[in-house]
Amino acid sequence: MDQIEQVQQHLHAADGVPAVLSASWEAFELVQVVAAACADQAADMYPGFTFARGSAASGRNAIAFAPSMPAGYAEQLAVTAPVTGDVYEVADAIAGLASALGARLREAALLAADANDRTACEDAALDAEQISAMLAKDEW
Amino acid sequence: MTPAVLGDFLAAADEHIRAVHTVNPTVTGFASAAQDLYRLVVVLSRYCGDLAPCDEVEASGRSDLHAWERAIIDAGAALGIAGDCLRHGAEQAAREQSGPAPGQAQHLAAAARELRVGRDLLHTHRATDLAGLTRSRSEWAPVLTSLPVLRALANEIGRWSRQLAPFAALLASSGTWHGPSGGRDKDASLTAHFDFMNASQWLRAAGAAVRAAVDIDPVRTSDTELLYAVPVAMMPQRQRPRLVPESVADLCDGITVSASRLRGAMRDGGQRAWWSASVTSGGWQWMAQAAAVACHLSQLALRSLATRASELADVPVSGSQLDEAADSMTGMRAAWQQVDRLWDGMVTERRLLSTPAMTDASDLVLRLGRLVWDNPHWTPAHAQRAPRRSPPAIAPGAADFRAVVAAAHQAIDALALIAKVDGQAVESAATAGRLYVPTRSLPEEYDIARPYAPAPMTRCRVLHEAYGVALDATVIAAQALDELALAAGAPSKVLALARAAAPAQAHQRGGQNWPNGDIPPVRLPARMPSWGSRTFTDRAGPVEQAIRDRGISDPIILLRAGAIDNAAWHLITRAENAASAPSPSDTPTGQRHADDTPAQLAAQSFPRDKVARPSDQQPSRSAKPTPSSGIRVTRRLR
Numbered sequence: 079m080d081q082i083e084q085v086q087q088h089l090h091a092a093d094g095v096p097a098v099l100s101a102s103w104e105a106f107e108l109v110q111v112v113a114a115a116c117a118d119q120a121a122d123m124y125p126g127f128t129f130a131r132g133s134a135a136s137g138r139n140a141i142a143f144a145p146s147m148p149a150g151y152a153e154q155l156a157v158t159a160p161v162t163g164d165v166y167e168v169a170d171a172i173a174g175l176a177s178a179l180g181a182r183l184r185e186a187a188l189l190a191a192d193a194n195d196r197t198a199c200e201d202a203a204l205d206a207e208q209i210s211a212m213l214a215k216d217e218w
Numbered sequence: 219m220t221p222a223v224l225g226d227f228l229a230a231a232d233e234h235i236r237a238v239h240t241v242n243p244t245v246t247g248f249a250s251a252a253q254d255l256y257r258l259v260v261v262l263s264r265y266c267g268d269l270a271p272c273d274e275v276e277a278s279g280r281s282d283l284h285a286w287e288r289a290i291i292d293a294g295a296a297l298g299i300a301g302d303c304l305r306h307g308a309e310q311a312a313r314e315q316s317g318p319a320p321g322q323a324q325h326l327a328a329a330a331r332e333l334r335v336g337r338d339l340l341h342t343h344r345a346t347d348l349a350g351l352t353r354s355r356s357e358w359a360p361v362l363t364s365l366p367v368l369r370a371l372a373n374e375i376g377r378w379s380r381q382l383a384p385f386a387a388l389l390a391s392s393g394t395w396h397g398p399s400g401g402r403d404k405d406a407s408l409t410a411h412f413d414f415m416n417a418s419q420w421l422r423a424a425g426a427a428v429r430a431a432v433d434i435d436p437v438r439t440s441d442t443e444l445l446y447a448v449p450v451a452m453m454p455q456r457q458r459p460r461l462v463p464e465s466v467a468d469l470c471d472g473i474t475v476s477a478s479r480l481r482g483a484m485r486d487g488g489q490r491a492w493w494s495a496s497v498t499s500g501g502w503q504w505m506a507q508a509a510a511v512a513c514h515l516s517q518l519a520l521r522s523l524a525t526r527a528s529e530l531a532d533v534p535v536s537g538s539q540l541d542e543a544a545d546s547m548t549g550m551r552a553a554w555q556q557v558d559r560l561w562d563g564m565v566t567e568r569r570l571l572s573t574p575a576m577t578d579a580s581d582l583v584l585r586l587g588r589l590v591w592d593n594p595h596w597t598p599a600h601a602q603r604a605p606r607r608s609p610p611a612i613a614p615g616a617a618d619f620r621a622v623v624a625a626a627h628q629a630i631d632a633l634a635l636i637a638k639v640d641g642q643a644v645e646s647a648a649t650a651g652r653l654y655v656p657t658r659s660l661p662e663e664y665d666i667a668r669p670y671a672p673a674p675m676t677r678c679r680v681l682h683e684a685y686g687v688a689l690d691a692t693v694i695a696a697q698a699l700d701e702l703a704l705a706a707g708a709p710s711k712v713l714a715l716a717r718a719a720a721p722a723q724a725h726q727r728g729g730q731n732w733p734n735g736d737i738p739p740v741r742l743p744a745r746m747p748s749w750g751s752r753t754f755t756d757r758a759g760p761v762e763q764a765i766r767d768r769g770i771s772d773p774i775i776l777l778r779a780g781a782i783d784n785a786a787w788h789l790i791t792r793a794e795n796a797a798s799a800p801s802p803s804d805t806p807t808g809q810r811h812a813d814d815t816p817a818q819l820a821a822q823s824f825p826r827d828k829v830a831r832p833s834d835q836q837p838s839r840s841a842k843p844t845p846s847s848g849i850r851v852t853r854r855l856r
Binding site: 103110114121122123124125127128129131132135136138139140142143145146148166169170173189203211212214215216 | 498503504507511514517518558559561562563567569570583587592598599600601603604656658667670
């Protein structure tokens, strides 16, 4: 949960399209890793986590298309601590992160000067919104 | 609405043919009846032509034909001659007599009509391509040329021929009664009389040809069940998941429809990966996720049934059988998850475009979820989560129980086709250079100034191998469900019979193999024994091959042999893994299963066909087929 908050802070603190894209990459990777870790913890959440993880991979790949995405090798994110606690709360926390991520990507799309940046941000925002819809405790 | 099956038409034709003898003991409008009998015999002879591996001239020089193949060739030749006689006799009769068609003629005409439609139904499974080659259009195409179907259909044709022979004889005697006397007309009447007598004898000959094969290799109940269950090769109409609550029966029907549509969509889309931009990495990944989720939901449904089994009378399967089938899905889910994860770092030039297969897979997942969870509006979303349905709610009665088994069986069967087609499609896409990886995911030494780079071949190979593993795991689960469906008498048991029958191919016309559908067999990873997944790779394992080498084609025995092969393969794989594992305590459960499973599979009480015989009583392939009670027919020159 700490890592989710940390990534959320990076996202809020990101300034400018490249920084938002970089923070978004990190956020999507975190969603992927956490969703994979949580999927088998509750039978009723397996479908939601599975599809959310797929959307996270799709969103991460979408922003890789953005020309403003900082180049260079990105280490694969690892969860620094095992995912413990109530899996439903974790799901809701990820939904919150994804919601914020979607909003930041929409903002970045508006700010982006390059059409390819805009498209990448909008595509990734859609994926973030799908994650939020899949994992939010309440009807999205 | 359930799709039409061949049995609908065969049963209707059978009723009409039986009725021919009950309407009137004598024929009044015999010219009309003769015409209709001729048409009916022509249809029967065309069925024989469809089934025969070669014509009678080629057959006379072949010693490798199965008794049933020889029987259908002989029956076809006899029916051809009977048809010639009837045509000639009917022409003579028409000169002498006209009048309203008698009741028999109406039944004969109706039988011919039903059989023509039935034959059209069979032909929906094949199509001729631009090169003039016959291609399969459905997964049923190889079943139609299988020995079980040949046995069952030839047996029906032989039975009808025997039933129609007395009627042709009756026409012969009617002709002499009604024909005008004297001069040329008397000659014509006599000719017609002899034509009908000959036709009657050739119809008996056709029946005898088939009966000789029955003596050598009896028709099984499962053969006829399979024949009658052959569906029309047409995608059923989509049934959208409804907003109002659906009953268990409706949900199971919907799952069957979605699975059927999914198979059709996969078949139709399998060839596009090479070139179509609408086939995307996002679509492949989503299908892998849907497969993992569908597997998870099917597993939960089977667990509920396992609890329910002991509470219901008329359910011939035990909780442990259901649990074993559910256990078989654990590896399948893990394999699909692995495919899903490998797609994380790989894309095509476009991200995700919805395909018809995705729509049907989505319907399948939704309905499976609504079957398992107590929420009629269930979706995978967290907000829609609900408690599990209680076992009595998921299967209130034995019929629902069987329907749920069938639903899980249909779902897993469709997923096997996804693994096969998508695995092949991914290989095509890799060959066509359509797979890319994000440059950020490549090690630093890759100095590429673009966001995506062509996927390294190693990654493509790993992905393709993952599909191979998913296919293998799905086949194991599908075979476990085949056995369960047969044991439970689930409506989907026909899938098991068809799967067992499909590889039991009769010889094909001209000595060529029937085209193996538009879905080429998936190449398994090199480390896998070729007999790991027998059914979907079209390769028999050693036990199954040994059974086949003895000329045994009983689908039940073949299924069992396939299960033993797979169990043996599992045992070897597990033994290899255990040998390389750091500590035996790492996998205590898995080790226990490795010890138990092959023995259990080999010893389990397998559902037996009523006429299935022990293997030592089966006819040996080396036994030369009797030339069908000596009826070596040669077409009469007229």
